Amino acid sequence: MPPAPPLAERLQEVWRRAAGAAPALRARFAAAAGRVGAVVHEAGSQEAALHLVAELAGSRGARRLVAADAALAEGLARAAPGLPTADAEREPGAILSAEWGVSWALCGVAETGSIIVHVDPPDARLTTMLPSVHVALLPDAAIVESLEDGLLVTRDRILRLQREGQPSYLSWVTGPSRTADIERVLTIGVHGPRELHILVVAGEGVP
Amino acid sequence: MSRRAEFRRRAAEALAKPGIRAALTRFGTAYRKSRADALAVLDYEAARTRLRASKEDAIARFPELATEFIANARKAGAIVFEARTAEEANAYIADLAARRGVRLVVKAKSMVSEEIHLNHYLERRGITPLEMDAAEWIIQQAGERPSHSVMPAIHLSKEEVAGIFTTALGRPIAPDIPALVATLRAELREKFLEAGMGISGANIAVAETGTIIIVTNEGNGRLVTTAPPVHVALLGYDKLVPTLEEAGHHLTLLSKAATAQALTVYTTFITGKTGAPRLPRPAGYAGAPEPEMHIVLLDNGRRAMREDPDFREALYCIRCASCANVCPTYRVVGGHVFGHIYTAIIGVDITPFHHGLEHAAVPQEACLLCGACVDACPAKIDLPRMILRIRERLEEHDPPRGLRHFFLTRVLPKPRAFDRAVRVAGLAQRFLPGREGALIRDLPGPLRRLTSIRSLPMVARRPLRDRLPEVTAARGTRRHRVAFFGSCLIDYLYPEIGEAVVTVLRHHGVEVCYPKGQGCCGLPAYYEGARDGAAAAARATLEALEGHGADYILTATPACGVALRKYLPELLADDPALAPRAAALAARTKEFAEFCVEVLGLGTAEPAPHRDATPITYHDSCSSYRRLKLKDAPRRLLNALPAYRLVELDEVGECCGFGGHFSADYPEVAGHVLEQKLAAVERTGASLLVLDSPGCLLHLRGALHKQGKSIPVRHLAELLAEALPPEGGP
Numbered sequence A: 001m002p003p004a005p006p007l008a009e010r011l012q013e014v015w016r017r018a019a020g021a022a023p024a025l026r027a028r029f030a031a032a033a034g035r036v037g038a039v040v041h042e043a044g045s046q047e048a049a050l051h052l053v054a055e056l057a058g059s060r061g062a063r064r065l066v067a068a069d070a071a072l073a074e075g076l077a078r079a080a081p082g083l084p085t086a087d088a089e090r091e092p093g094a095i096l097s098a099e100w101g102v103s104w105a106l107c108g109v110a111e112t113g114s115i116i117v118h119v120d121p122p123d124a125r126l127t128t129m130l131p132s133v134h135v136a137l138l139p140d141a142a143i144v145e146s147l148e149d150g151l152l153v154t155r156d157r158i159l160r161l162q163r164e165g166q167p168s169y170l171s172w173v174t175g176p177s178r179t180a181d182i183e184r185v186l187t188i189g190v191h192g193p194r195e196l197h198i199l200v201v202a203g204e205g206v207p
Numbered sequence B: 001m002s003r004r005a006e007f008r009r010r011a012a013e014a015l016a017k018p019g020i021r022a023a024l025t026r027f028g029t030a031y032r033k034s035r036a037d038a039l040a041v042l043d044y045e046a047a048r049t050r051l052r053a054s055k056e057d058a059i060a061r062f063p064e065l066a067t068e069f070i071a072n073a074r075k076a077g078a079i080v081f082e083a084r085t086a087e088e089a090n091a092y093i094a095d096l097a098a099r100r101g102v103r104l105v106v107k108a109k110s111m112v113s114e115e116i117h118l119n120h121y122l123e124r125r126g127i128t129p130l131e132m133d134a135a136e137w138i139i140q141q142a143g144e145r146p147s148h149s150v151m152p153a154i155h156l157s158k159e160e161v162a163g164i165f166t167t168a169l170g171r172p173i174a175p176d177i178p179a180l181v182a183t184l185r186a187e188l189r190e191k192f193l194e195a196g197m198g199i200s201g202a203n204i205a206v207a208e209t210g211t212i213i214i215v216t217n218e219g220n221g222r223l224v225t226t227a228p229p230v231h232v233a234l235l236g237y238d239k240l241v242p243t244l245e246e247a248g249h250h251l252t253l254l255s256k257a258a259t260a261q262a263l264t265v266y267t268t269f270i271t272g273k274t275g276a277p278r279l280p281r282p283a284g285y286a287g288a289p290e291p292e293m294h295i296v297l298l299d300n301g302r303r304a305m306r307e308d309p310d311f312r313e314a315l316y317c318i319r320c321a322s323c324a325n326v327c328p329t330y331r332v333v334g335g336h337v338f339g340h341i342y343t344a345i346i347g348v349d350i351t352p353f354h355h356g357l358e359h360a361a362v363p364q365e366a367c368l369l370c371g372a373c374v375d376a377c378p379a380k381i382d383l384p385r386m387i388l389r390i391r392e393r394l395e396e397h398d399p400p401r402g403l404r405h406f407f408l409t410r411v412l413p414k415p416r417a418f419d420r421a422v423r424v425a426g427l428a429q430r431f432l433p434g435r436e437g438a439l440i441r442d443l444p445g446p447l448r449r450l451t452s453i454r455s456l457p458m459v460a461r462r463p464l465r466d467r468l469p470e471v472t473a474a475r476g477t478r479r480h481r482v483a484f485f486g487s488c489l490i491d492y493l494y495p496e497i498g499e500a501v502v503t504v505l506r507h508h509g510v511e512v513c514y515p516k517g518q519g520c521c522g523l524p525a526y527y528e529g530a531r532d533g534a535a536a537a538a539r540a541t542l543e544a545l546e547g548h549g550a551d552y553i554l555t556a557t558p559a560c561g562v563a564l565r566k567y568l569p570e571l572l573a574d575d576p577a578l579a580p581r582a583a584a585l586a587a588r589t590k591e592f593a594e595f596c597v598e599v600l601g602l603g604t605a606e607p608a609p610h611r612d613a614t615p616i617t618y619h620d621s622c623s624s625y626r627r628l629k630l631k632d633a634p635r636r637l638l639n640a641l642p643a644y645r646l647v648e649l650d651e652v653g654e655c656c657g658f659g660g661h662f663s664a665d666y667p668e669v670a671g672h673v674l675e676q677k678l679a680a681v682e683r684t685g686a687s688l689l690v691l692d693s694p695g696c697l698l699h700l701r702g703a704l705h706k707q708g709k710s711i712p713v714r715h716l717a718e719l720l721a722e723a724l725p726p727e728g729g730p
Helices: A007-020 A022-035 A046-059 A070-079 A092-096 A122-128 A147-163 B003-015 B018-039 B044-060 B062-075 B086-099 B111-115 B118-124 B134-142 B158-169 B177-194 B220-224 B244-259 B302-307 B312-316 B344-354 B372-376 B383-397 B403-411 B415-431 B445-451 B487-493 B495-507 B523-527 B531-545 B558-571 B578-588 B592-599 B622-627 B632-639 B661-665 B667-684 B694-706 B716-722
Strands: A039-043 A065-067 A085-087 A100-104 A107-109 A114-118 A133-139 A168-173 A195-201 B079-083 B104-107 B128-131 B197-200 B204-206 B211-216 B230-236 B266-271 B292-298 B480-485 B510-513 B552-555 B589-591 B614-619 B644-646 B688-691 B713-715
Touching (some): A022 A195, A046 A133, A085 A092, A107 A147, A147 B266, B003 B667, B044 B062, B044 B312, B104 B220, B118 B128, B128 B134, B302 B344, B344 B383, B383 B523, B403 B523, B415 B487, B480 B531, B487 B495, B495 B510, B523 B531, B578 B589, B694 B713
Parallel strands (some): A065 A100, A100 A133, B079 B292, B480 B552
Antiparallel strands (some): A107 A114, B204 B211
């Protein structure tokens, strides 16, 4: 077997293939994510996405949102002036009373309907774990085809940080939290979010 | 108490709780289907071949991978501790907790922590460990141990779970599953924040980055590794892989095989010390806020396993529990009987290294040696082979005495002594009460166990060796000459099957030699760990079957076919004179159906059953289906018989519960496996059950007779012989 080409080249190839099949991959991703119980929405822009989050959260009676970074928090505050949104890092306690957590996803995987979430600061990371609902914004160009492709993205991200001696915490999230521990009956929402909303955002670039 | 008596006691305890069986049967049936669907998206054989190669490479290189992993994890801020023993790992974690002032530890699911009894150790040091995985929490509250490595509480009903919740929380909780789960979520939420330390396991450790990968569905794994300031990951060296891409391959097979998911909900990649949240902590919180990340790499017998050629492949396990999920006896007795700390066959295989040989002695009895687990294992581990090695080591460790051992080592391997013994038994049985034709419904006194689930066949008045000449000439032109190994079962119990075999063969131009020096192939001794007896029988068998000028050695008892083809060469491998002869014999040995199809060219006709063809069903023996991989040949032969129409059983290839000595020693357990098979036979509506193994025939025919059911059970050779035109005809 010839040696595999370097990671950077293979990664380029992954994104080239993804760009070539973007509409098909979006459809495949939405179907796969739907099968594992995630709710997929589409938004024409980041602003539209933030309005959609505000609308969804408002209609569901959420009283407080928490965002994984300052820009998201500000954007949400503009989109929903009536709905208090905290920046998890600036207000670490806010997570305890927020029903919805909002973050970006690094990448989507069409084959499995997974999103790859890379949020390192622990308070921000909890926005994807502790609230009842997790909303992830996913750039529409960041959907790769297969598990293998997604793994290359993961590997590249971890390696680049690790070489600088940087730690990292990445999760592949495939649907909302679930258990079948009692009598094998599938039950949604144990320790992680009971609902997972993925907003596929148009016009956002590759991670 | 002897290990058989102790196994019987434990099995009886499990059998007294029908809920276990019902839950495992429901799950087992659903799992087989959903797993097949999940795996259908990939080339399973290619994927497991790749996983096997990947694990072989990783275990071969584990010292260097460990060095690389440790260096990279340290570079990213983790503190790595290499623990040689359970005690060292426990002490390290407990000391760390004490140093950090930790009172409460939250835990994600970790079988390694069960292996080292970490909870017990922490409790003794005044630290409270709390399991956060739903099933583990339930088990912990109940004071039990996991009965399954992926689904620890599978043996409990929702009513039992509700009872455990009621006791643990001190208020009545209804047996409503969504409500139980919601209660658990609410009750445990605060604990994540209150704990000073989180302990997780890891499914994979990646050398190139120092990353640990944790696979969970509930989300407790991510909270345990994020909310408390100190995270300890506890894992064995067997979890190391070189690269993240290699890890991906393990992940996809793990989730598909374990839970029939394309991917588990959360697959988390943690590299180094990633900090601790600054959120306000609840009242019970104790400990400093500075984050720390510790990785405890555990040996505890793994290096010894790696150095032991008989057991090295146990380290290739990815803990998917497929072997439990497809195991016919696990389905009956559950993991508290079939397991020590680690459950099911892989659990028993590794127990000698983690906990000592003596702890494997009783649970290993649960293995039927059917081999279903080998086909289900994504790493292609030969799990029952290691059960045999455990049996041999138990024998060495504590040499058995008594009549049974005498028979296996002194009578069985000597064809003449064995022949005399069977003939004496044949004479003695004439005085038995309860005979019905060729069957005995109830044996008296201490022998009663042998007829508790099935009537037993009588020893034939004239064994096959008295009925056949040394050589039976071919009809017409001689095309081949074979030496027929009759097997004890056909020779002494079912000579009519042997005669049918000879009828079919000579009709097709085969000259059949029946070497009168043959006896037992040694399989009963081999399967019980009496290796010396087995080797002596192998030698006698080799000598009896050689030198008859035969093109092939033929068997019509697949278990003996396995013995001749696989175990004879293995048992005689150390003898430089016998080893090549055994290998040559093995290479020439063919099973009846295989010989008919491959050598005689039978079974090529397209199925064209008559309009009024009799519906029949076919039961594959484990030896032919699993070991010899003979699935097609018998079906082709049956399909070529226009008088019959084949209706397949549900769960084709599943064991009937015979298992040689197993069904004689543990009829209570074997009886439940048998019931599954009989129910499947009934569902086909067939009026005849055909099979290829006299052992399964003894079991199934005897059981049907005992239950007063009239479905006849026939060997494939008998159907073929009956379908031949009468001799002397056109």
